[in-house]
Amino acid sequence: MSERAAERSVLFVFGASFLAGIGLLVVYILGGQTQVEGILLMICLGGIGAGIVVWAHWLMPTRVHVEPRGSVATTAEDLERFRDALTEEAGFSRRKLLIGALLGAFGGLGAALAIPVLSLGPAPGKSLFETSWREGSQLAPPDGSPGQVADLPIGGVFTVFPFGDTSDPNSATLLIRVEPELLELDPEAAEWAPDGYIAYSKICTHAGCPVGLYRASQHTLICPCHQSEFDVLRGARPISGPAARPLPQLPIARRADGTFVALGDYPEPVGPAFWNMLW
Amino acid sequence: MGWLDGRTGIARVVRAALRKVFPDHWSFLLGEIALFCFVILLATGTFMTFFYVPSAEPVIYDGPYQPLRGQEVSAAFNSVMDLSFDVRAGLLMRQIHHWTALTFVAVVILHLCRVFFTGAFRRPRELNWLVGFGLLVLAIAEGFTGYSLPDDLLSGTGARIAYSALLSVPFIGPWLASLAFGGEFPTEAIIPRLFVLHVLFLPALVIGAITIHIVLLVIHKHTQYRGGVASEANVVGRYFWPGQVFLSTGLFFLTAAILALIGGLFQVNPIWLYGPFDASVVSSPAQPDWYVGWLDGALRIFPPFEPVILGITIPAVFLPGIVLPGILFTIVALWPFVEARITRDHREHHLLDDPWDHPVRLASGLAILTAFGVLTLAGGNDVLAFYFGTDVETLTVLFRWLSLILPIAVWLIAWQFARTRSRGGPDEPGHDVPLAGTSVRRGASGGFEEIEQ
Numbered sequence: 157m158s159e160r161a162a163e164r165s166v167l168f169v170f171g172a173s174f175l176a177g178i179g180l181l182v183v184y185i186l187g188g189q190t191q192v193e194g195i196l197l198m199i200c201l202g203g204i205g206a207g208i209v210v211w212a213h214w215l216m217p218t219r220v221h222v223e224p225r226g227s228v229a230t231t232a233e234d235l236e237r238f239r240d241a242l243t244e245e246a247g248f249s250r251r252k253l254l255i256g257a258l259l260g261a262f263g264g265l266g267a268a269l270a271i272p273v274l275s276l277g278p279a280p281g282k283s284l285f286e287t288s289w290r291e292g293s294q295l296a297p298p299d300g301s302p303g304q305v306a307d308l309p310i311g312g313v314f315t316v317f318p319f320g321d322t323s324d325p326n327s328a329t330l331l332i333r334v335e336p337e338l339l340e341l342d343p344e345a346a347e348w349a350p351d352g353y354i355a356y357s358k359i360c361t362h363a364g365c366p367v368g369l370y371r372a373s374q375h376t377l378i379c380p381c382h383q384s385e386f387d388v389l390r391g392a393r394p395i396s397g398p399a400a401r402p403l404p405q406l407p408i409a410r411r412a413d414g415t416f417v418a419l420g421d422y423p424e425p426v427g428p429a430f431w432n433m434l435w
Numbered sequence: 436m437g438w439l440d441g442r443t444g445i446a447r448v449v450r451a452a453l454r455k456v457f458p459d460h461w462s463f464l465l466g467e468i469a470l471f472c473f474v475i476l477l478a479t480g481t482f483m484t485f486f487y488v489p490s491a492e493p494v495i496y497d498g499p500y501q502p503l504r505g506q507e508v509s510a511a512f513n514s515v516m517d518l519s520f521d522v523r524a525g526l527l528m529r530q531i532h533h534w535t536a537l538t539f540v541a542v543v544i545l546h547l548c549r550v551f552f553t554g555a556f557r558r559p560r561e562l563n564w565l566v567g568f569g570l571l572v573l574a575i576a577e578g579f580t581g582y583s584l585p586d587d588l589l590s591g592t593g594a595r596i597a598y599s600a601l602l603s604v605p606f607i608g609p610w611l612a613s614l615a616f617g618g619e620f621p622t623e624a625i626i627p628r629l630f631v632l633h634v635l636f637l638p639a640l641v642i643g644a645i646t647i648h649i650v651l652l653v654i655h656k657h658t659q660y661r662g663g664v665a666s667e668a669n670v671v672g673r674y675f676w677p678g679q680v681f682l683s684t685g686l687f688f689l690t691a692a693i694l695a696l697i698g699g700l701f702q703v704n705p706i707w708l709y710g711p712f713d714a715s716v717v718s719s720p721a722q723p724d725w726y727v728g729w730l731d732g733a734l735r736i737f738p739p740f741e742p743v744i745l746g747i748t749i750p751a752v753f754l755p756g757i758v759l760p761g762i763l764f765t766i767v768a769l770w771p772f773v774e775a776r777i778t779r780d781h782r783e784h785h786l787l788d789d790p791w792d793h794p795v796r797l798a799s800g801l802a803i804l805t806a807f808g809v810l811t812l813a814g815g816n817d818v819l820a821f822y823f824g825t826d827v828e829t830l831t832v833l834f835r836w837l838s839l840i841l842p843i844a845v846w847l848i849a850w851q852f853a854r855t856r857s858r859g860g861p862d863e864p865g866h867d868v869p870l871a872g873t874s875v876r877r878g879a880s881g882g883f884e885e886i887e888q
Contacts, residue, residue, distance in 0.1 A: 188523035190530070194699005198692045205688025212681035223456035223670045225656055225785060228559050276617060280609035283619040298715070315715060325621055325714030358715060363599040363734060363752050364620065365592055368717040380719035381592060382735040383817055383827045396828045398734060400741035400751045428599040429741055429750035430609050
């Protein structure tokens with residue numbers, strides 16, 4: 157590009173940039189519009205950028221220069237001076253006991269200052285082992301009533317909480333209705349599945365996402381986060397994916413009016429594992 | 436100028452900088468572009484901090500987006516909705532910010548690859564490699580904390596997974612998770628904490644690390660490719676002023692322009708489609724931002740393994756979620772020291788390598804990239820299964836095998852290829868590369884000049 161052509165193009169893009177800036181002001185005053193703002197901002201910024209690059213590339217001399225590197229490390233002489241400056245008046249070699257005591261004092265201070273970290277959260281305590289389900293808690297949809305889940309169609313699934321208490325999201329439970337003959341549960345677990353209705357924790361035992369997908373034809377629950385699949389007919393044991401533990405089953409009983417009550421809290425912790433969950 | 440200099444002595448300092456020489460190669464622009472991305476993130480991010488409300492307090496959404504009207508959402512979600520629909524240029528800022536964040540991590544990784552494959556991490560730059568690696572980790576952390584701020588359903592699910600990963604650490608897991616989140620998941624405390632991390636703590640660390648990164652670069656001077664009069668004892672290129680300053684500034688504006696266009700035209704993170712976070716609900720498919728995809732992929736394809744050793748449970752997410760990233764990151768971080776040991780090369784290097792001249796390094800770098808690549812693809816195993824008309828289980832098994840076999844295969848192929856290509860590179864003892872065509876003369880003033888021969 158000749159120098160004149162380069163100059164003219166730089167002026168052109170700077171001019172376009174200026175106009176785009178004014179344009180942005182106008183669009184803004186008129187109420188704004190994201191796509192137009194984006195395009196105008198591109199012209200405004202890009203005009204400046206293009207102009208500067210053309211200027212540097214075509215209107216400035218491009219000479220190659222050579223600079224010696226020198227050494228990164230300090231010269232031996234200067235290192236000596238550095239060491240002398242550090243040690244001359246300090247005399248630390250005679251104060252080893254004091255230095256040790258000072259370090260000990262800093263250690264104590266450090267421990268004291270670190271303690272407030274524990275204020276960041278409560279001791280885990282029993283919270284990981286419990287949900288808000290109790291003996292007698294009625295199963296009901298959040299903001300709903302127990303009657304709404306008293307008569308599910310076969311293949312139906314509902315998210316339920318203890319009626320009147322949605323305060324603990326980890327209590328989220330799936331109430332599923334299947335044909336009773338299809339269930340293959342241990343005798344104790346079978347008692348907790350009246351009339352083909354069975355309740356499992358909705359919190360995935362892998363990483364804690366809600367197990368929100370139900371493949372009714374296969375009677376499996378699928379977690380969308382990492383694709384763990386749980387067999388509803390066989391105690392929600394994992395049959396595919398990275399989950400290693402079945403979804404805990406909530407012990408429930410059916411009342412005369414068709415509604416469901418829990419017989420107690422989950423017999424094991426819900427959700428992802430932690431080191432002492434078997435204790 | 437005289438007024439200012441009389442009070443600061445600035446001309447003296449700046450004069451030395453004006454004539455510093457910078458070598459010229461397109462691959463050297465990657466680090467700069469990463470820096471520019473960070474500046475744009477700061478600018479757009481600062482704008483947004485005036486509108487974002489870092490609180491999980493429930494409010495009723497009352498804005499122009501009809502499908503969510505009347506719904507209970509958190510104040511944070513509500514504020515991001517307002518920013519997107521009611522604040523002029525709000526959505527533009529949000530989208531530029533998010534696209535730039537995605538670009539930022541990508542460019543940092545490209546820059547890391549350039550430094551790695553050309554051997555620029557060797558003495559004296561091992562420290563700078565560590566700082567740079569720290570910056571990559573900080574960038575990913577910034578991204579994660581940032582996209583979790585709107586408290587939408589998708590990012591909240593990601594927060595739950597992070598909580599479970601913390602929880603999985605033996606002995607200290609439940610405490611770590613409780614201290615980080617302020618209790619058992621879900622908590623209201625996590626939103627303001629992520630906010631403080633994202634806008635105060637992490638940016639401070641990033642700015643500090645960038646400063647150290649650039650100071651070291653000034654002390655070491657930039658590396659350069661072989662050719663012409665370039666040698667281990669010089670730097671050949673253009674002066675800092677005006678050439679380098681103009682070109683870098685121009686590049687900044689061009690980078691910003693492209694990101695502005697993308698941010699204006701292309702939707703990203705449409706939280707109104709995800710809805711507010713609710714711990715008992717989830718959306719499908721559920722993928723994190725791309726730079727966390729490898730971690731999600733590892734969680735997906737790792738076989739179900741939750742052993743109990745002496746009564747102590749090792750949770751299923753511990754190995755893929757904590758140990759694996761730890762191992763991969765450690766390998767990458769310590770590579771300069773490992774390579775120096777293996778090659779027994781502790782000399783200073785300022786000339787860059789041709790990647791083919793170091794078969795083990797080339798192969799190892801490509802293998803690690805392959806591993807991350809397979810894991811990233813595995814993070815979309817449900818989406819890929821849908822598009823290829825297969826089932827997730829089959830694809831997952833395939834990915835398990837690929838994650839082991841492909842990196843090894845790539846290593847062997849790249850190593851063999853490089854060995855047959857390389858004729859024994861310049862760093863091998865006894866090999867000298869003749870400099871082509873030019874020579875250097877020392878002028879009367881003491882500086883060096885090149886003369887065409």
